[in-house]
Amino acid sequence: MFTRITLLKTISSLLLIACILLGSFAQTSYAQEDLMEFAEKTGFPVKEAYRPKASIVIDADSGQILWEDQPDLAWSPASIAKVMTMYLAFEAMEQGKFDLDTTITATEKDVKVSQIYALSNNKIALGVDYPIRDIFSMVAVPSSNVATLMLANLVSDNDGASFIRKMNDKAAELGMNNTTYFNCSGAQIGSFEGLYQAEGIDPNGENKSTARDLAILTYNLLKKYPDVLQFTSKPVVKTMENTPYEETFETYNYSLPGAKYGYDGVDGLKTGSSPLGGFNYIATAKKGDLRLIEVILGVGSWSDQEGEYERHLAGNAILDHAFSTYEYKKLLSKGSNKIEQKEINLEQDLYGFVNKNSEPSFTLADGQLSLKSDLGQVSPNIPAKSVSYQDSETQTGNNNSDKTNAQKTSQSAETPKKEHNYLISSLLAGLGLLFLICSRLFRKRIAGVKRGSHTIATPTTRLFFTLGALSILSAVGAFLFL
Missing domain, CATH: 3.40.710.10 (DD-peptidase/beta-lactamase superfamily)
Structure with missing residues (x-):
């Protein structure tokens, strides 16, 4: 049973990684909309x-x-x-x-x-x-x-x-x-x-x-x-x-x-x-x-x-x-926040530019929380805006010990469920990968003055990309939360 779970988990992880890599590549190409399109x-x-x-x-x-x-x-x-x-x-x-x-x-x-x-x-x-x-x-x-x-x-x-x-x-x-x-x-x-x-x-x-x-x-x-x-x-x-x-x-x-x-x-x-x-x-x-x-x-x-x-x-x-x-707005409020499954306390509100069609993500490092932007900073000499944070107080040692024991007791009961989740995750990730590949194959190629030619998104490629993205998100949900 351990071997089967490990194998399914490995396959699911590899498919998710492949989808994420291809998805990020497709998203970069798609998100950077063509000037000729949005100029109109x-x-x-x-x-x-x-x-x-x-x-x-x-x-x-x-x-x-x-x-x-x-x-x-x-x-x-x-x-x-x-x-x-x-x-x-x-x-x-x-x-x-x-x-x-x-x-x-x-x-x-x-x-x-x-x-x-x-x-x-x-x-x-x-x-x-x-x-x-x-x-x-x-x-x-x-x-x-x-x-x-x-x-x-x-x-x-x-x-x-x-x-x-x-x-x-x-x-x-x-x-x-x-x-x-x-x-x-x-x-x-x-x-x-x-x-x-x-x-x-x-x-x-x-x-x-x-x-x-x-x-x-x-x-x-x-x-x-x-x-x-x-x-x-x-x-x-x-x-x-x-x-x-x-x-x-x-x-x-x-x-x-x-x-x-x-x-x-x-x-x-x-x-x-x-x-x-x-x-x-x-x-x-x-x-x-x-x-x-x-x-x-x-x-x-x-x-x-x-x-x-x-x-x-x-x-x-x-x-x-x-x-x-883009819009500039308050992203997080001063006080308690949960970032990357971690409870932290911000010393002040955090403001920043975010794409109106996406949710912001953040980076925690050396006691500083900063906005993680798609294109980054114009120079490493100009660090991203950040606010200081402190870790929230953890539970006592006894509570941690009790929690660990409870987890060990329930681990054997959760094994079949995990195997099921990994199988679902693999199937969804494979389906997402297929959609993303289709979104690349059906892009329209046009002539360009900068690099000879380049491709642009069409309604068909956008549909495939959307279906692929939804499948990947569902795979991630099955992998992590089901």
Whole structure:
């Protein structure tokens, strides 16, 4: 009898493991809905030619990933590199080196840089004092290369190479493990016609980063220097107001409310485009108490300037999908809770983002309870939100002893029931496995621009997947509880 039970239990366990592995694989493919499908539902239709090469959405408070697609693809961020320059300028202000009212006097070299036609710029007049607050607006909105260079020179005392080393050191410090900077603005040093000096730095080097790394940068920027949003939240800005040097700029971030593809809640942050990088942007968006960070990379190509607009349709669709799929709520209340068959006492309420169509699960480790999310954290340097807990008091030793004796007495009586349960579990698990295999076989294959082709779910595959999932859940119930 012992041998039969052991055999049935082994078979049941192996089938359950197989189902769970296949089920999780199918669920990953199914849960990450295809952009082209849900974009239509959100009202921001995306053409296949403008599908982003990489994208990510994270919770700006916790760093939890809510959406990702090739987040670690190395890409040229173009003018998004200016975000790191702004970060280092804010850090220098925090250290007391200057403030928003500090001025930079324009030099002859600055004037010449501003006149380079191939670079995005604004007008700079010789000898004029430009306040840092206006310089920030020039960097953030028209993506002025001369303003970026003036800001970097102020931070580094006109040492271009030193500033680039600061950029790379800060990237390493923040955990941006796949980012390398060769210039401060996104335009190669060689594009500045000899006016941008950085000894020891490849003048033709191309900045590289990833959607994940840029999300990490933006997460830290908003945490430490949220005032950056005052320079990125308006569709139209004026610099040097009430002076002969006043200029008006319209944003390239067309997702800002009031712009061409305005999305409610967007209030930043930076766009970037180049022949190598196509069209990219970082968006920050807030609804109620919730703030999300989105990074979109590689929309379209430089030869088709429509990508400048289409990136915002894709970005809006993904952002709307994240807002509508997830909700932020109280997950557990302070006090007694039962987690993983363990009685614990939480020291405070736990809040977090969860998929509206699923129940949250949790991790217990080292006296901390945290939400277990499907996609995890954007960086290991940003731990998941957690609350402290304590184990509830256990029963006395005598009670434990009595319980053990009672269990031993009833063990022989439960043996036939266990054998029956394992048999039922095996049959249900096998049936679930069959349904999941069918859900994979009947998926529809379509052409794609990123990986040649990919498959999407159909009503038939969804039915098979649902039946498979229900069978697996029933198998687990039979295995554990019947």
